[in-house]
Amino acid sequence: MIRGSSRPALRTAVGAVLAGLMLTSAAPAAPRPLYPTPDPDVFYATPADIDTKAAGQVLGVREQPPLPYFPTASVALVKFRSTNSQGRPIAATTTVLTPRDHSSNAPLLSYQHIINGLGTRCAVSHALYDYDPNLLYRAVPLLNTMLMRGWSVALPDHLGPTAAYGAARLGGMITLDGLRAIRQVPSLGLAESPLAMLGYSGGGMATAWAAALAPDYAPELRLVGAAAGGVPTNIVAMARALGLSPHPMFGLAMAAALGLEREYPDRLPISDQMNAAGLAVREAMTDGCTLELIGQGAMRSAAELATSTSLIDDPHVWEVGAENSLELFDGIPAIPIFEWHTPLDPLVPVDSIDRTNQRYCRAGVRLHSELYPSPDHLATAVMGFPSAVAWLDARFRGEAAPSNC
Incomplete structure (x- = not known):
């Protein structure tokens, strides 16, 4: 167990994050997440x-x-x-x-x-x-x-x-x-x-x-x-149940990948594993909300947007997934x-x-x-x-x- 440590299609979203876009065959590179435009307010x-x-x-x-x-x-x-x-x-x-x-x-x-x-x-x-x-x-x-x-x-x-x-x-x-x-x-x-x-x-x-x-x-x-x-x-269980086929809600998958990269830039250098098409989609989704995300990613897949289709487990990927999986967290509510x-x-x-x-x-x-x-x-x-x-x-x-x- 890990200590101390949405919308429909969340299964697709998180699964693609953990199983598809973080690919281990490429050489490590400096992470470069794309953050949102700062709030003008x-x-x-x-x-x-x-x-x-x-x-x-x-x-x-x-x-x-x-x-x-x-x-x-x-x-x-x-x-x-x-x-x-x-x-x-x-x-x-x-x-x-x-x-x-x-x-x-x-x-x-x-x-x-x-x-x-x-x-x-x-x-x-x-x-x-x-x-x-x-x-x-x-x-x-x-x-x-x-x-x-x-x-x-x-x-x-x-x-x-x-x-x-x-x-x-x-x-x-x-x-x-x-x-x-x-x-x-x-x-x-x-x-x-x-x-x-x-x-x-x-x-x-x-x-x-x-x-x-x-x-x-x-x-x-x-x-x-x-x-x-x-x-x-x-979300680890979700990831292991997911393949790499195109999906109509893949836009939310891409969003979850980029969101987690923003939160764990040193452990999930997802952008460095994307091909040119993937980086273009990433650019178009950077400030998107639901409809934009779905539209940009409809019927795409991780295999299409990544530099490799390797599914070799990378421990960093699964560690991040476990740290965000309530079933694997040993804290107990007091209420x-x-x-x-x-x-x-x-x-x-x-x-x-x-x-x-x-x-x-x-x-x-x-x-x-x-x-x-x-x-x-x-x-x-x-x-x-x-x-x-x-x-x-x-x-x-x-x-x-x-x-x-």
């Missing part, structure tokens, strides 16, 4: 003295324009210090929705939305104002029900300032540091609030990692529970967990989810798991959200958590 900039800040320390707060689809909420953007996968300080952001009739220290839920993108503009804090249909149709009705309950809702930009798509552990740390920061903002009135987390698929990865990391990384947080569905708990998935999931290895649940149960975690007979990954999210929110509501009320271990 100076609020997002990293302060020069970030090395002097503590994890979760507030770096700035800005009142945001009201959002018409959240008519009962005010909006604030909080910038804070977090940590990347190399242990270095980074500046991250989270958006906070506060209900109109907010009571001091009322519940605070951190909702980790699925973010598919390599550009800074793909972050949730921008997508909210760009009227992203994926966010509006999937998240807005759900979040409005929470606001009506009197909860404040945080939406972290959990891919970080370099849009490191595919880096699951990073998302967990950013989620926790966002909660730390929000509690320090007096105007939000959340200093003593009970805290919980929710997410599905890629957002579920950030949620589940935050729950597992919290006992060591943020033990002071008053977390009452986490609900995570459709979580890819073992109750609600988990849901479909046993028919075509994208996520269900046996990895089951093994992770079993390990948590053996460790004494109060875990409640629900199965939905759906053959579609995203449909399962919709099916499970009502039960997840009801479960979270009970945790905020202080009721004992059920377990079906």
Whole structure:
């Protein structure tokens, strides 16, 4: 086990990262990841003295324009210090929705939305104002029900300032540091609030990692529970099940490859293993969000864009995969967990989810798991959200958590 250490087609994305684009037959070369264009909004900039800040320390707060689809909420953007996968300080952001009739220290839920993108503009804090249909149709009705309950809702930009798509552990740390920061903002009135987390698929990865990391990384947080569905708990298993055939969603594969290279430049020099066609696609995708990524990579493959088709295992590749696979991380949540998935999931290895649940149960975690007979990954999210929110509501009320271990 490793210690201390989304969207559909995540299996393809992560698999291609680990099994296809990191090829061992070429001679080592200096890594040269292509980072996104810096956010033009100076609020997002990293302060020069970030090395002097503590994890979760507030770096700035800005009142945001009201959002018409959240008519009962005010909006604030909080910038804070977090940590990347190399242990270095980074500046991250989270958006906070506060209900109109907010009571001091009322519940605070951190909702980790699925973010598919390599550009800074793909972050949730921008997508909210760009009227992203994926966010509006999937998240807005759900979040409005929470606001009506009197909860404040945080939406972290959990891919970080370099849009490191595919880096699951990073998302967990950013989620926790966002909660730390929000509690320090007096105007939000959340200093003593009970805290919980929710997410599905890629957002579920950030949620589940935050729950597992919290006992060591943020033990002071008053977390009452986490609900995570459709979580890819073992990206190594995903990789080993993937071939090199063309795929309509290969654009997300390429995005995950480039995102992980940004987060692990010294261990995943993926760009140095690409041929001219691969580098051209990389250039075109650098700042892309979902539709651009899918369009650029549709029906391509790692074999087409790489300098070799060697599948010889490189230990560095699998180490990075293991470090971002929850099943292989020996940390145990100290809070109750609600988990849901479909046993028919075509994208996520269900046996990895089951093994992770079993390990948590053996460790004494109060875990409640629900199965939905759906053959579609995203449909399962919709099916499970009502039960997840009801479960979270009970945790905020202080009721004992059920377990079906």
